[in-house]
Amino acid sequence: MLHAENEYTYERITEIKDFIKSKCDIDPKVGIICGTGLGSIGELITDAFILDYKNIPYFPISTVEGHKGRLILGYIKTVPVICMQGRFHYYEGYSLSKCVMPVRLMKLLGVTHLIASNAAGGLNQDFKIGDIMLQKDHVNVMGFSGNGPLVGLNDLRFGPRFFSMVNAYDVDLLESAKKIAEELGLKNIKEGVYTCVGGPTYETVAEVRALRSMGIDAAGMSTVHEVTTARHCGMRCFAFSLITNICPIDYSTAVESEIHSNDVIEVAMSKDKDLKLFVERIVQFIGKNDLNSVK
């Protein structure tokens, strides 16, 4: 067999869902995934019920700095939400199907909308550190080699074998987010295409050039497989990247602009006030306008 079997069957994720339901009676509608250093988004949640990943059956643990490893259920402006304060990455040694298990868990808990955030490097040289790139699309470079979260037997209870990824990043949500950003006076909003590389290495100059030539604006190590899985089970998705560094496209300046993971966390944390407000307003918008649009 080419691929290890997915240990997270429908039945196993149902067990996890039942465990959570036995502890907390909130029915979340919006799922939020906090990127590296962006965990303070979780502070928006009121009446918070918090579970450490290590106390949830069958849950992996977060092994990276900037990811607390907690699941929070509660409300953002009366909208019931579930928030991952810490995600799972492929480079931590978790298969992609393991990385996306919480998205399927969200689905079984009743989530209809996913908001994913990440820290990413700007490949687009017009970007600046601290920009917020709204994701309009992605290129699944890991998928080019057949490495995807949905590889293996398909369980129709989650979604169909084949499905379209057009509108993966919901156009209506994207347009609304742009308006919200404008209303909030956020000046550093960009729009672009994201990709996930396996990591944990950042890109070589040659890789930056190759990815850029493919029309990709930002590189990270997550989100693509989460959104793919969310679309498979019919969720509407919105995602944004905080640009924490500009990827070097020029050999002559590459060494001096070398990136360190501490810088990523520092930049991400420095933007938490704006991002919290932004996410709060998007959740509020979804609660008012969109919650009934997905079955």
Ligand SMILES: O=P(O)(O)O[C@@H]1C[C@H](O)[C@@H](CO)O1
């Ligand atoms: O969880 P995200 O995608 O925000 O994390 C990014 C990619 C790596 O995990 C880390 C690199 O510093 O930040």
Ligand SMILES: Nc1nc2[nH]cnc2c(=O)[nH]1
């Ligand atoms: N792949 C990748 N992930 C990142 N996360 C934050 N910065 C970067 C980057 O430059 N490249």
